[in-house]
Amino acid sequence: MTPRFDRRVDRLRAALWVAAVVILGVLLFVAYSYAGTVILALFIYYVTRPIYSRLRRVIPSRTLAVFVALVVVTLPAVVVFGWTLALALQELFRFAESGALDPYRGYLQPYIDFSTLAVDIDTLVREGLRLVESGPPTNGYLQGALDALAVSFGLLAGVGIHLFIALALAFYLLRDDHRIAQWTRETFGLGGTVVETYVRTVDRDLKNVFFGNILNAFLTGAIGTVAYTLLDAVAPSPVVAIPAPALLGMLTGVASLVPVVGMKLVYVPVFLALLARGALDDPAALWFPLAFAAVSIVIVDTIPDLVLRPIVSGRTLHVGALMLAYLFGPLLFGWYGVFLGPFLLVVVLEFARVVVPWLLDPERDVTTTLPEFRTVEGNEDGVRDRSLVDPTEEGAPSK
Structure with missing residues (x-):
């Protein structure tokens, strides 16, 4: 090659590097603008991946297996969780409107916008009931109902769009993650390097966090919400009625993240309060606090702990660090901080465990310092689980 040709090649390569940096910047900007949607898609991916891996044994088509995993498993879970969250938020809005939070508004205002907290969903119901009772609108009831409907529709439409994008991203991640991993390994030559070890370890921990801890909390919260809502429907009197049953159920899910005591932090004080109120004001209704305790211990606490946790959990991170991530994530980033906090x-943490020792001693074999890394290819049942860094999947033709 002539020096002139070499200079042209160098200029072309430099221009392409600039273009690559610009493209990367655009992609990072889009991901930043939709950070909540992207991290939700990642959560759905890790929650669905173990289920999808088992469906691939009986469904030869990769695309069909992903579709079945998302539609049959993930979408119903999203609907149940959405319904549970809606009930809990409704209870929270009523609690805020009652004035009970007024002494704490100054402390909560940096994190909760009380001016927009109570989304006017109840207004739509009230205006609809007024229309039914009073007949044709004559004094602005219809306009109030339409305004409430517009607010509710706009909110639901926004949530629906972001959920659709998250499901679409999760769909293509599930179907094509092996191709992305293979291209990355071959293009950048990462096979057997510290980068591959780091990515594998992060992938394993994210699976344990998202599919294990958070899913266990969500399912426990859903069980608690349904159990307490149904139990409250048969309360013999308002004196011993469960306070905010849906919100209480969600709090049990959050408390399940706390080791040892867990949900007892939530339902034991409520049980004692109901027992005291029943003994003082309505002794004939004392059976209800006892029923509440039985439902809490058996259905809300014991069954999820014995059935769900062994299935979905696999702790490889410090529980205290996870609790701090769950606590500070939503405070720093908003609703998606529940997912982004543990992700960060x-x-x-794995950068400090895997990469930093290698930076200090490049001759060090990182895998020998991570004994748990040797089992990343299989779970406790000896079933091989797919990973973002697996280039291929045995016996799984690409469709």
Whole structure:
């Protein structure tokens, strides 16, 4: 090659590097603008991946297996959780409107916008009932109902769009993650390097966090919400009625993340309060606090702990660090901080465990310092689980 040709090639390569940096910047900007949607898609991916891996044994088509995993398993879970969250938010709005939070508004205002907290869903119901009772609108009831409907529709439409994008991203991640991993390994030559070890370890921890801890909390919260809502429907008197049953159920799910005591932090004080109120004001209704305790211990606490946790959990991270991530994530980033906080914890923690020792001693074999890494290819049942860094899947033709 002539020096002139070499200079042209160098200029072309430099221009392409600039273009690559610009494209990467655009992609990062889009991901930042839709950070909540992207991290939700990642959560759906890790929750669905173990189920999808088992469906691939009986469904030869990769695309069909992903579709079945998302539609049959994930979408119903999203609907149940959405319904549970809606009930809990409704209870929270009523609790806020009652004035009970007024002494704490100054402390909560940086994190909760009380001016927009109570989304006017109840207004739509009230205006609809007024229309039914009073007949044709004559004094602005219809306009009030339409305004409430517009607010509710706009909110639901926004949530629906972001959920659709998250499901679409999760769909293509599930179907094509092996192709992305193979292209990355071959293009950048990452096979057998510290980068591959780091990505594998992060992938394992994210699976344990998302599919294990958070899913266990969500399912426990859903069980608690349904159980307490149904139990409250048969309360013999308002004196011993369960306070905010849906919100209480969600709090049990959050408390399940706390080791040892867990949900007892929530339902034991409520049981004692109901027992005291019943003994003082309505002794004939004392059976209801006892029924509440039985439902809490058996259905809300014991069954999820014995059935769900062994299936979905596999702790490889410090529980205290996870609790801090769950606590500070929503405070720093908003609703999606529930997912982004643990994600950042895993990324930073495994960087310190895997990459930093290698930076200090490049001759060090990182895998020998991570004994748990040797089992990343299989679970406790000896079933091989797919990973973002697996280039192929045995016996699984690409469709």
